[in-house]
Amino acid sequence: MSDNPLLQAWTTPFGVPPFNLIRAAHFPPAFDQAMAAHRAEVAAIAGTAAAPSFGNTLATLEGAGRLLDRVRSCFSNLVSSQASEALQAVERDYAPRLARHRTEITLDPAIFARIGALHAARDSLDLAPDERRLLERTHAGLVRAGAGLDPAARARLTELSTRLATLHTAFGQNVLRDETDWQMLLAEDELDGLPGFARDAARQAAAERGLDGWVITLSRSSVEPFLTFSTRRELRERAWRGWVARGTNAGAQDNRPLIRAILALRAERARLLGHADFAQWRLADNMARAPEAVDRLLRQVWVPATRQLEAERAELEKLAGAAGHNGPLEAWDWRHWAERACRALHDFDESLLKPYFPLEGMLRAAFDTAGRLFGVSFTERHDIPLYHPDVRAFEMLGADGQHRGLFLLDSFARAGKRSGAWMSSYRVAESFAGEVTPIIVNNNNIAKATPALLSFDEARTLFHEFGHALHGLLSTARYPSQSGTNVLADFVEFPSQVLEHWLTVPETLRAHARHHETGEPLPEALLQRLLASRNFGQGFATVEFVSSALIDLALHTHADPAALDIDAFEQEFLAGIGMPQAMVLRHRPAHFQHLFASGGYAAGYYTYMWAEVLDADAFDAFEAAGDAFDPVLAAGLRDIYEAGDTRDPMELYRAFRGRDPEVTPLLRKRGLLVA
Numbered sequence: 001m002s003d004n005p006l007l008q009a010w011t012t013p014f015g016v017p018p019f020n021l022i023r024a025a026h027f028p029p030a031f032d033q034a035m036a037a038h039r040a041e042v043a044a045i046a047g048t049a050a051a052p053s054f055g056n057t058l059a060t061l062e063g064a065g066r067l068l069d070r071v072r073s074c075f076s077n078l079v080s081s082q083a084s085e086a087l088q089a090v091e092r093d094y095a096p097r098l099a100r101h102r103t104e105i106t107l108d109p110a111i112f113a114r115i116g117a118l119h120a121a122r123d124s125l126d127l128a129p130d131e132r133r134l135l136e137r138t139h140a141g142l143v144r145a146g147a148g149l150d151p152a153a154r155a156r157l158t159e160l161s162t163r164l165a166t167l168h169t170a171f172g173q174n175v176l177r178d179e180t181d182w183q184m185l186l187a188e189d190e191l192d193g194l195p196g197f198a199r200d201a202a203r204q205a206a207a208e209r210g211l212d213g214w215v216i217t218l219s220r221s222s223v224e225p226f227l228t229f230s231t232r233r234e235l236r237e238r239a240w241r242g243w244v245a246r247g248t249n250a251g252a253q254d255n256r257p258l259i260r261a262i263l264a265l266r267a268e269r270a271r272l273l274g275h276a277d278f279a280q281w282r283l284a285d286n287m288a289r290a291p292e293a294v295d296r297l298l299r300q301v302w303v304p305a306t307r308q309l310e311a312e313r314a315e316l317e318k319l320a321g322a323a324g325h326n327g328p329l330e331a332w333d334w335r336h337w338a339e340r341a342c343r344a345l346h347d348f349d350e351s352l353l354k355p356y357f358p359l360e361g362m363l364r365a366a367f368d369t370a371g372r373l374f375g376v377s378f379t380e381r382h383d384i385p386l387y388h389p390d391v392r393a394f395e396m397l398g399a400d401g402q403h404r405g406l407f408l409l410d411s412f413a414r415a416g417k418r419s420g421a422w423m424s425s426y427r428v429a430e431s432f433a434g435e436v437t438p439i440i441v442n443n444n445n446i447a448k449a450t451p452a453l454l455s456f457d458e459a460r461t462l463f464h465e466f467g468h469a470l471h472g473l474l475s476t477a478r479y480p481s482q483s484g485t486n487v488l489a490d491f492v493e494f495p496s497q498v499l500e501h502w503l504t505v506p507e508t509l510r511a512h513a514r515h516h517e518t519g520e521p522l523p524e525a526l527l528q529r530l531l532a533s534r535n536f537g538q539g540f541a542t543v544e545f546v547s548s549a550l551i552d553l554a555l556h557t558h559a560d561p562a563a564l565d566i567d568a569f570e571q572e573f574l575a576g577i578g579m580p581q582a583m584v585l586r587h588r589p590a591h592f593q594h595l596f597a598s599g600g601y602a603a604g605y606y607t608y609m610w611a612e613v614l615d616a617d618a619f620d621a622f623e624a625a626g627d628a629f630d631p632v633l634a635a636g637l638r639d640i641y642e643a644g645d646t647r648d649p650m651e652l653y654r655a656f657r658g659r660d661p662e663v664t665p666l667l668r669k670r671g672l673l674v675a
């Protein structure tokens, strides 16, 4: 056998990848062998002489491609968290091949014929409810992918997805390069206004680059605190300009031509599949069903959000004017004055808070919340090979003390790690052919420091990603296609966002927000001021988000994207929605990785807000019950986390809530309801 560790049995604890042995050069031969093995398995199913049955077709397909799953999940996690030139070269080479492989299998006519026959006979197959849904969704997925089309159209679809994979990879690599290349080296007298944590992080970033001084980078965890706290307006402007220019720098890393090409290919694919545009195609398979439903929700929020933003502007300009600021606020001023206004209004300062939000304490808070809601516990393991010294491993145990899953945590920003925060998996839970426990990873981009002290936003992000992790870890779905986060795109943010509410439960904060040096709990007055200040700046945050969701929809419903001038389009779009002055999109198209670094959130950025309708409404039930850990409601919530895609999400939600979701709690939560 091969001495390639990717192709050998993994004898590590819980079968984690043997990271210490894996090199970039192992991936190409492993991908080749794994794709060949998968093709052979699928060919065997397609060529089965026996009439199609659930077992010999659908269940066998669920069991196929395991070697490829293993190699691919290992690869995609490493290239996201620990990118090297060598891994990125493999990615450029293999992303289109993997896309072609996936599409060829999806469009295999013999497989489609067998699934189609099963689907036609579905009423007489006596299937369990999860199997019935698996059959229906698999069939619908193949139809949506074009398996029912003629050979010429199928061949074109394969070309389109291969080409798209190449463009997605290039887009993401360009953004990463722009974020890594840009730096602002500061001398000591240029640190005015920066609190200790931001100075420490800048010092650390300089050290990592072998520089003497302080470095601000375009990682959100570096540039956002700088824009918030720096009193040097000209430096804020420089950092801001670098930040919003990501992906628009002329030359090989310019993402604007890629956007045009990606949108045109997506539009062509949608038309081949019988839809007017990409958004129509994408949304048909979501809870929202159609762009009109998304547009309705976003505009319902947009109007009160812009009203709230103007109220915030008036306050900010008054404060800035009194402090000697001349003229209107510019985009690089907004975060700075918002923070000062918040401090003045609530006598509350983010940097006062940070000492009470050490990473360790917030991690305990997240584990404790999972324990109280769902009866699980987490124990750190030190016997597991990992890919970087910063990564930690925790075993999740059920209430019975049995192993339920492994949770990896990769907390800190570093060169070669993509920005943002995300959950992903090395292995998903399943049980249809023997119990398989999940291996889930959370990535954050917290500035590395000892101890790492979190901003309130970072603590919330930690809870958010941990909510996704629990969705993967608690899954009881039998089939991997239905496991964990494999749910409809506008439902997937519900389990993550709803968990964020437990960070602000006063008993969570009282128990876990403790001073990193003294262990003293967060002073009660500060806690009350924190809770009171939560709605502050929601006009800004909501406008930033909703405008990004609207431009996503506009780009993916555009009639002729090949002719797009992205800059002009952005200008016209912002004017058209009445974007308030000095506001920019949270993600401008040229670095909007949700849309263009993969297809994942294309025509889907709205899903965060769609899910927020559900999460605000769901937490409202706990508040009405007067107990954030109400056992009956917690059991209902657990059903949602466990179910994966075994049931329709709206049906699951109704079972938990006893009725359809309502929008009012979201508006109230964001402070956008006019009294």
Ligand SMILES: [Zn+2]
Pocket (backbone or CB within 6 Å): 464, 468, 493, 496
């Ligand atoms: Zn999320």
